[in-house]
Amino acid sequence: MTTIADVARHAGVSVATVSHVMNRTRHVEPETAERVRAAIAALRYSPNSVARSLRRGETKTIGLLLPDNSNPFFASVARQIEDAGFISGYTVILCNSDGNAEKEERYLSVLMAKQIDGLIFAGSSDHARVFARLLPSVPAVLLDREIQSVNVDSVLVDHVHGGYLAGKHLVGLGHRKIGVIGGPRDSSSSPARLRGFVRALEEAGLELRPSSIVDSDYHFAGGRLAMEQLMAQAPDITALFACNDLMAMGALTLLRSRGLRVPDDMSMIGFDDIPYAVTTWPPLTTIAQPVEKIGTRAVSLLLERLSEPEAPSRREVLAPVLVERESCAPPRR
Amino acid sequence: MTTIADVARHAGVSVATVSHVMNRTRHVEPETAERVRAAIAALRYSPNSVARSLRRGETKTIGLLLPDNSNPFFASVARQIEDAGFISGYTVILCNSDGNAEKEERYLSVLMAKQIDGLIFAGSSDHARVFARLLPSVPAVLLDREIQSVNVDSVLVDHVHGGYLAGKHLVGLGHRKIGVIGGPRDSSSSPARLRGFVRALEEAGLELRPSSIVDSDYHFAGGRLAMEQLMAQAPDITALFACNDLMAMGALTLLRSRGLRVPDDMSMIGFDDIPYAVTTWPPLTTIAQPVEKIGTRAVSLLLERLSEPEAPSRREVLAPVLVERESCAPPRR
DNA sequence: GCGCGACATCGGCAATCGTCGTCATAGGCT
């Protein structure tokens, strides 16, 4: 390891001068500066960020804590965040909590110990506890959650509106008996999507019978299972709203194995617009979350807070949009 | 920020004692230790990892540099690596290079400056340069690449064998005219897969006509396009080998839009076994890469090297396996 | 034209960030 002292010696100046040359933090005689730069190049010196962080009190690192980076939705968000962060000179530490509160807490402790400059947190279920203890001590941006606290901003998606769009679309096509596959009850998103969906039905004078809704887990296999149960409970439905695309895809598979065709026998709409929604047959009509925006806005909010720690906390609400593909049609019966 | 000195003061001992209590690095009178622990708890003290890293010369951090974490294959690998690393007390810095050599180099510099303890690198194309300059200075594990160098291990998948399995499977079903959609020529994997595939054909006395192979880019849209071109160039093929699942899925979509049915009119086999391969209709027969193994083995190799820096470098070859689903059948004509 | 003080320019010393490990020391025991 070559250090700044080696460079200083090699260039015949003090370490202070080397530091000032690197950081352009005060004027240095051009000739001297050149000598320093030559020494840096000759020794292939690269400053030790750990030492720098200790001294400066900032690590140029942000923590990204989410349930599962292999879920395509989070994968995209993570990608956006990593990109946006890197452009601004920040590096991202990736953490997968599986939505497990205990894991979240462990990760948070590690991240705090590592002195991250900021945190982007996609919590899953109930973690008010975690928040209360740890969050306010580091600038943070919450995804799809909010708490009232200094230092914590939120990027939210208007799930209620998304659900409403989904309902409106199906109702508009003429469907009257509609089934639903819900996500986890303790997620922030699924209940909201449902709420909006129900409102759309009500506006059309329809109601959602308890028998035509089955809760599941946001996964492919779960969607398949839920669809099976739904067929048994509510065989007369002509359309389906799945609270995310993965479950919609699972449901699609089940329908096909039963010889039912989409959209002829059953219309189907999902939520998220993951990249694989175009991959099914028929391509899935869905409510798109603005993934790129979520990531880039989260980073922006975080960076702005870093530069202005005392600003009032902000919540940014992004609008989902309906993406019509080919899995919805008017009912035949 | 509370520091070890605050704890020492609060407990009425020296900082050395506090440190030794935390790290169990020398005997401390139980009573004193208890007092120290109480102080730690009372002050909610957590040691500053940055200072610790500077002092100890290790950061408990590994860098993960890959083309794109939103590609489902890499997403899964990243997940495995993050999990395995965390269990052993390591934290992961995520970097996306897009396979761009310049970006790779920039990321590597940053990672080195941050004093990562080790690197897991899924390089994409030509980066001998990058390697030569930077790699040997940090313990590293290469995914799907190898270079001869101390300090660098490799986890490889036997792509040749995978391609061979694919070819064998199609030939075994009776196909004689087979099309291929290739990946990027400069990737490490695609040419190898092709090589194995061709060997399987040759063993059956078949040859791969140049007109029945189209190169693409490993993406969904690329696969769709390639399939279109292939239909024009080689309309008589009865089966297709796509060098990855995403392209297979694209091809599938195109076939469907042309009114062709899989596997009745065209058999199709992919490569990777991404989670969405079960999601298509029909579910995709494919050559599975052992994703979990890739991640966990990479971490193991890295940790072993960290504990034994001078050990001879190792290459670990993992075997892909055929996963039969429903996209292949004997030819009808 | 000369002498002197004010001021700008440039570089080095040393303190500092928080932790850990080595060496030193005080006390109690045999």
Next chain:
DNA sequence: AGCCTATGACGACGATTGCCGATGTCGCGC
């Protein structure tokens, strides 16, 4: 006296930065 045992003091680790000192430049008054 000699030897443990338990703990404390202190100097790295590598970089940044406030402060001071040395040198050079300039202007002014006589």
